Amino acid sequence: MHSAEGGSGSGDKEIPNLQKDEIQNLRHSEQQIQLLEAFFKECPHPDENQRQQLSRELSLDPMQIKFWFQNKRTQTKAQNDRAENNALRSENERFRSENLAMQEVLRKGLCQSCIGSALGEEEKRSVLQRLKIENVLLTEEHRRLIDMQKLAMPPHGIGSFLETPGNLSVGDEMGVTAALDLEQTPWKLQDPTSQLHLSEIEKVEKSLIIGIAASAMDELVELLHLKEPVWIKSATDGRSLIHHDSYYKLFPKANHLKTASARIESSKDSGMVAVAATHLVEMLLDSNKWKDLFPTIINEAGTIEVIDTGEFGGSLNLMYGKIHVLSPLVAPREFYFIRYCRQLNSRTWILVDVSYDFIKQFENAAPTNPQKFPSGCMIEDISNGKSNITWIEHVEVDDKSLTHRLYRDLLCNCQAYGATRWVVTLQRMCERIAFSVGRTMTHKHALEGVIGLPEGRRNLMNLCHRMVKNFCEELSLSDRLDFSHSSASNNSGVRVSLHRSTVQGMPNGLILSAATSLWLPLSYETLFDFFKDEKNRAQWDALSNGNISNEIAHISTGTHPGNCLSIIQPYVPEESNMLILQESCIDPLGAMVIYAPIELPSVIAAVNGEDVAEIPILPSGFVISTDGCTGDGVGASSSSSKSRSSGSLLTVAFQILMCYGTRPRELNMETVSNVHALLSTTIQKIKTALDCSELE
Secondary structure, eight states, X not given: OHHHHHHHHHHHHHHHHHHHHHHHHHOOOHHHHHHHXXXXXXXXXXXXXXXXXXXXXXXXXXXXXXXXXXXXXXXXXXXXXXXXXXXXXXXXXXXXXXXXXXXXXXXXXXXXXXXHXXXXXXXXXXXXXXXXXXXXXXXXXXXXXXXXXXXXXXXXXXXXXXXXXXXXXXXXXXXXXXHHGGGXXXXXXXXXXXXXXXXXXXXXXXXXXXXXXXXXXXXXXXXXXOOTTTEEEOTTXXXXXXOHHHHHHHSOOSOOOOSTTOEEEEEEEEEEESSOHHHHHHXXXXXXXXXHHOTTTEEEEEEEEEEOOTTTOSEEEEEEEEEOOSSTTSOOEEEEEEEEEEEEETTXXXXXXXXXXXXXXXXXXXXXXXXXXXXXXXXXXXXXXXXXXXXXXXXXXXXXXXXXXXXXXXXXXXXXXXXXXXHHHHHHHHHHHHHTXXXXXXXXXXXXXXXXXXXXXXXXXXXXXXXXXXXXXXXXXXXXXXXXXXXXXXXXXXXXXXXXXXXXXXXXXXXXXXXXXXXXXXXXXXXXXXXXXXXXXXXXXXXXXXXXXXXXXXXXXXXXXXXXXXXXXXXXXXXXXXXXXXXXEEETTEEEEEEEEEEHHHHHHHHTTOOGGGSOOOOEEEEEEEOSOOTTSOOSSOGGGGGSOSOEEXXXXXXEEOOTTOOGGGOOHHHHHXXXXXXXXXXXXXXXXXXXXXXX
């Protein structure tokens, strides 16, 4: 008996002791947990030294300390997410209750007899459509909250782990990783008014959208192949335009602007571009790449919804675009449109855009919004990575009262937004892309040993591309604190605006932008040569302080010698590391010279392959274009152009970073006047250097 008990006792003593040792290694005492909790409140992310100190004080392994804090952070995050989820669920219930209440009030307040007597058929359809869209927005809000709830909940199998942060051994690294991934789970809160998901509105809108896209595609294909009498040559400048009497016989339009100042802009052009057709189609269908491809035309772009309809064929997107002329005197144009791309054969694609204001029409938008009739391009793939492109632009606008007289001819002659501008810009940008892979840099400075590798050259070209994009975006001075000034500069006026920088790669703080446009009786080539030559910089650039500047590096971006980016060293003794990064380009419609001060270490970092997005840059520059007048000096619409010969339109824009932390209310009119004076003085210096000082 004793022997049996002794044997049993011996076995019970050995096995439980092993289990107790393991449990002792895994579990923390109540005192240890209290001390860890207290330390967590003060510092939830201890460093290595702090973990070592806790290890000594609590007699725990450093890895146990590390895992305890990881688990504690994960548990705290999960608890906060659950609380936030409950709050969102309550808010969602409130929205749904309000929606039901509003629907009930509307049902009781608008009976069939009242609707029939008070509203016409058109008004009834408008009310019905508005209610449908409101319902879609509330449904989208509900869907978004449900998605957030799913993201906030931990994956299956991790719940028990989160509830017991202390019982994790060193061998459970996979469990730790899975739990920590919850902290990195990304989601994006979307404004329901900024994106209508087709999955929610397809029963109402999808068939209509497909029908409009198919009809627009058929019309564009016909327009691409038709000649006279639908397409005729302009008597003033020889461009191709639509004869609208013939056009409306083939393509009747029921809804269009009916104001006295409404007008039609139509144009067609073609050319060869240095990019493969498939690559070009991909860029045109991606709103971000589309904007990058046309930075001087497109101010904003976005894909509202991608419609995936395999039975329909091709790619069908709902998109938004804001296009502009690079001048503060011309208001941008906004379009909500359908973009449909279809491949006709193995070498040909057709891409069509047609207006469809699926958002604006429910916001009581003014009826004078530009309307895009079926427009777009045909892309034909040819050998050697090149394509032939035929472009058609066809829009109806009512912006005569909004267009400054200096730009009226440019707009009415379809040079500002016409097919030629899209084709020419596309040719120049594709050429720039092609040159980015070639070895086309020359050096005149110690940078020769730095800027030698193709990767560094491409990185520097990307930095310049971002500089040009930021300049074009910042030139649109709308929706900002604005200080208008009259000016003697050809009565064009100077716009001074203030905004806080939110764009990545721009200096952090308040930025004061000043811009104006004026007419000069010189060709745009003459003006471009003047600004491009660094020897003339001392005549207009305040940074040069009257001293000669030197070009120390040069990268070609096109076959024209003026298409290049340069690194310029101004003679400023106290700023030996200060350089100027400049990109210049010229095409048959105009030219640009964009520049920004930059430090030598930033240039070296860029060419060494570092992320250029982190390099702050504040561009200024000049935009030059033809004035839209025909060869005889008479424009298409502005009688004022008869009093002047053909010349060029020059836009000058500066950006100045205010002191960090400056608030808008702290800016007085003296600061604004100083910026205004700087711009006016620069323009007067330019006029003097070009022998145009007699112009007012």
